[in-house]
Amino acid sequence: MLQVNYIKENKSLVLERLSVKNFNDLQLIDEILGLDDARKTLQLEVETLQADANTAAKQVGELMKAGKRDEAEIIKSTTVAVKENIKNLLAQISFTEQDLQQKLVLLPNLPHTSVPKGKTPEENEVVLSFGDAPNLPENALPHWELAAKYNLIDFELGVKITGAGFPVYKGKGAKLQRALINFFLAEAEKSGYDELMLPLLVNEASGFGTGQLPDKEGQMYFCGVDNLYLIPTAEVPITNLYRDVIVKEEDLPIKNCGYTPCFRREAGSYGAHVRGLNRLHQFDKVEIVQVVKPEKSYEILEEMSIHVQNLLQKLDLQYRVLRLCGGDMSFASALTYDMEVWSAAQKRWLEVSSVSNFETFQSNRLKLRYKGNETKTQLAHTLNGSALALPRIVAAILENFQTENGIIVPECLVPYTGFRLID
RNA sequence: GGAGAGAUGCCUGAGUGGCCGAAAGGAACAGUUUGCUAAACUGUCGUACUGGCAACGGUACCGAGGGUUCGAAUCCCUCUCUCUCCGCCA
Numbered sequence: 143m144l145q146v147n148y149i150k151e152n153k154s155l156v157l158e159r160l161s162v163k164n165f166n167d168l169q170l171i172d173e174i175l176g177l178d179d180a181r182k183t184l185q186l187e188v189e190t191l192q193a194d195a196n197t198a199a200k201q202v203g204e205l206m207k208a209g210k211r212d213e214a215e216i217i218k219s220t221t222v223a224v225k226e227n228i229k230n231l232l233a234q235i236s237f238t239e240q241d242l243q244q245k246l247v248l249l250p251n252l253p254h255t256s257v258p259k260g261k262t263p264e265e266n267e268v269v270l271s272f273g274d275a276p277n278l279p280e281n282a283l284p285h286w287e288l289a290a291k292y293n294l295i296d297f298e299l300g301v302k303i304t305g306a307g308f309p310v311y312k313g314k315g316a317k318l319q320r321a322l323i324n325f326f327l328a329e330a331e332k333s334g335y336d337e338l339m340l341p342l343l344v345n346e347a348s349g350f351g352t353g354q355l356p357d358k359e360g361q362m363y364f365c366g367v368d369n370l371y372l373i374p375t376a377e378v379p380i381t382n383l384y385r386d387v388i389v390k391e392e393d394l395p396i397k398n399c400g401y402t403p404c405f406r407r408e409a410g411s412y413g414a415h416v417r418g419l420n421r422l423h424q425f426d427k428v429e430i431v432q433v434v435k436p437e438k439s440y441e442i443l444e445e446m447s448i449h450v451q452n453l454l455q456k457l458d459l460q461y462r463v464l465r466l467c468g469g470d471m472s473f474a475s476a477l478t479y480d481m482e483v484w485s486a487a488q489k490r491w492l493e494v495s496s497v498s499n500f501e502t503f504q505s506n507r508l509k510l511r512y513k514g515n516e517t518k519t520q521l522a523h524t525l526n527g528s529a530l531a532l533p534r535i536v537a538a539i540l541e542n543f544q545t546e547n548g549i550i551v552p553e554c555l556v557p558y559t560g561f562r563l564i565d
Numbered sequence: 566g567g568a569g570a571g572a573u574g575c576c577u578g579a580g581u582g583g584c585c586g587a588a589a590g591g592a593a594c595a596g597u598u599u600g601c602u603a604a605a606c607u608g609u610c611g612u613a614c615u616g617g618c619a620a621c622g623g624u625a626c627c628g629a630g631g632g633u634u635c636g637a638a639u640c641c642c643u644c645u646c647u648c649u650c651c652g653c654c655a
Binding site: 182185186188189190192193195196198200201202203207214215217218219220221222225315388519 | 611614615
């Protein structure tokens with residue numbers, strides 16, 4: 143959520159930035175500024191009345207004590223009208239604030255100046271490419287066929303017990319999952335992230351804090367009886383740890399990581415591109431999150447991007463890094479890098495990580511601030527990234543490292559799998 | 566699931582209608598003292614909005630939301646959460 147005062151002071155800049163995200167609703171901005179002015183005027187009015195009422199109440203107290211009942215009664219009678227007035231004004235303020243809030247959450251975050259204009263994924267900017275595509279024979283198999291051939295993943299069983307998009311991992315397939323999770327967590331710990339194990343269901347306030355609610359609720363599974371949502375990413379519980387918190391400046395940066403399953407309804411996504419592991423309703427992911435000082439956040443975004451790239455390099459996967467264009471970025475992000483690995487048998491890039499700087503967009507909603515001895519309380523910056531999402535990594539490993547004799551597991555995973563070959 | 570108790574500032578904890586934005590202690594920060602460490606002493610020590618160039622003010626907030634009252638941390642109602650006991654249970 144953007145800060146109203148910032149919008150007020152930098153209106154033309156805000157409009158210019160928002161246009162990069164293809165957002166051009168000048169009228170909405172004007173309405174927001176109008177509502178904020180109205181709110182302030184009402185606020186001032188009600189506070190003046192309250193100050194008067196407070197003084198009157200004190201006088202009554204003193205007069206009563208002095209035994210001057212009659213005089214007290216006179217003052218009492220005058221406050222009745224004032225009270226009614228205050229009540230009305232408060233109701234107006236509350237209504238205005240709600241209206242303002244509802245409109246304010248419609249504004250996406252301002253993209254960083256380096257974000258390219260564009261509407262479609264094709265307009266994302268390739269920042270760098272790393273590694274070479276493996277030379278696979280013409281008859282190389284896509285991962286879903288490999289998964290069946292080596293009895294690693296059973297998609298049909300998942301359909302039976304739950305539905306499409308909930309695979310059952312078996313044998314070495316299951317072990318590979320566990321190995322990847324442990325490898326990613328170990329690497330995150332080496333990079334200084336403190337590990338957390340988190341609730342997989344969150345309440346409404348948390349969904350709002352990170353921006354899934356109100357507008358993207360269709361993306362989450364919802365337990366209506368208890369009013370809880372299944373997390374679409376560990377970002378939600380981790381970042382909400384710091385909701386309504388004022389952290390000490392010296393405790394920054396806060397670095398957390400956590401492994402969780404993620405649940406996404408993905409309503410309306412069907413077809414060839416979602417085959418196999420390409421898009422699931424439940425998948426596993428290790429997430430990294432940082433809470434940092436504003437002046438450091440872009441430096442840290444690079445650091446997080448490098449952490450993710452190191453993982454991909456250790457896994458010997460060919461990858462590329464994209465700087466997302468305005469149209470492809472998420473609502474809340476100011477700058478996002480997507481990491482994609484090459485899926486050699488499908489012959490396409492698969493997104494395996496997304497690393498974003500949200501600047502104060504989330505912290506403003508979360509009321510996540512920091513305070514130093516010298517500095518006043520101010521909003522912190524939040525960042526997060528997948529490090530990494532498992533299914534597409536598994537897809538790429540199966541496809542890229544397939545041989546006549548089986549699938550060769552990357553060296554770095556062997557300590558975690560206990561085997562080098564899937565056959 | 567049943568019964569009871571509670572929720573106050575960074576922490577502990579006092580406060581049952583006006584003198585309470587809130588005692589006291591601890592922690593933290595600054596200073597004085599000190600050969601060093603410790604101790605002692607003094608001061609500072611919540612958040613948000615808002616007025617003012619500033620000095621300094623105003624308003625709200627004692628789990629959340631309503632109500633009673635001229636006046637509520639204090640009384641009433643609803644909700645949430647925590648704790649204790651019983652039941653059930655991985």
